[in-house]
Amino acid sequence: QAMRWGILGAAKIAREHLAPAIQQAAGHEFAALATGSDDKAAPFRALRGDIRVHATYEALLADPDIDAVYIPLPNHLHVAWSLKALAAGKHVLCEKPLALRAEEIDALIAARDASGRLCAEGFMVCHHPQWLHVRQMLRDGAIGSLRHVDAAFAFNNPDPGNIRNRPETGGGAIYDIGVYPCITTRFATGAEPLRLEAELERENGVDVVAR
Incomplete structure (x- = not known):
């Protein structure tokens, strides 16, 4: 069964690089996007017509069919949404920097260990x-x-x-x-x-x- 990915937000890096890469990777599937904008969702639908588009990040994290999330949000939002994703039982691939302070990394490590999920920083x-x-x-x-x-x-x-x-x-x-x-x-x-x-x-x- 393929790893089913959701993306929080319609960032350029997600649109031009990560979503296409997920689609091309064996054993992975771009399945859902969280954005409140139909215009921003359109290029992602062009890539895969049957993706689920959730109006909020919370709704995507609550989607039981999503296994992992990619987080390309602004830097100051990385920790909060990574923690929420781990708490929701999702694997996390977050853009760098994963955190802005060392103690935030400690919190992410604890959340990762408690969830049994993977939390990775997107350094190519x-x-x-x-x-x-x-x-x-x-x-x-x-x-x-x-x-x-x-x-x-x-x-x-x-x-x-x-x-x-x-x-x-x-x-x-x-x-x-x-x-x-x-x-x-x-x-x-x-x-x-x-x-x-x-x-x-x-x-x-x-x-x-x-x-």
């Missing part, structure tokens, strides 16, 4: 063939002994109204893209940091540059 790096190959090369010593990693990720986003630049929605450079150099380095090397140092430049209450 950990499953991408490119980075699996890099990790194997490092393990095999293909480039010798690794001494230093210099990683960067940047793009221009000057709009203060953009969701990535608003503190109330969990915006900021580290949460949005700074996590990628961190997870990629940890994943590829299999090592954890011994010491952390940080330098931030802030505008409008969020970090716009992080080193």
Whole structure:
């Protein structure tokens, strides 16, 4: 029996990437969407005409035919809806960052363990063939002994109204893209940091540059 997926919200990443990927994955089925907008639901119906469209997130979580949910909501909503999904007995794949504070991760771990369900953070790096190959090369010593990693990720986003630049929605450079150099380095090397140092430049209450 296929794993039946529901998606909370009609985010672009869900519409253009995750919903099609679920449909193409063997043993998985895109079965339901939660959105109050018929217009936003239309592209998803074009992908699969018989999906259930629930008007609220709560209604989707109450759907007994849904096994797992994908959560592409704004950062500040990730923890609350992941906890609700686990409490409803659903497996969870949540966009990064899974949480904004360390203690929230502790709550998610406890909820995951209590539910017996999986709760995963959506980092494609950990499953991408490119980075699996890099990790194997490092393990095999293909480039010798690794001494230093210099990683960067940047793009221009000057709009203060953009969701990535608003503190109330969990915006900021580290949460949005700074996590990628961190997870990629940890994943590829299999090592954890011994010491952390940080330098931030802030505008409008969020970090716009992080080193």
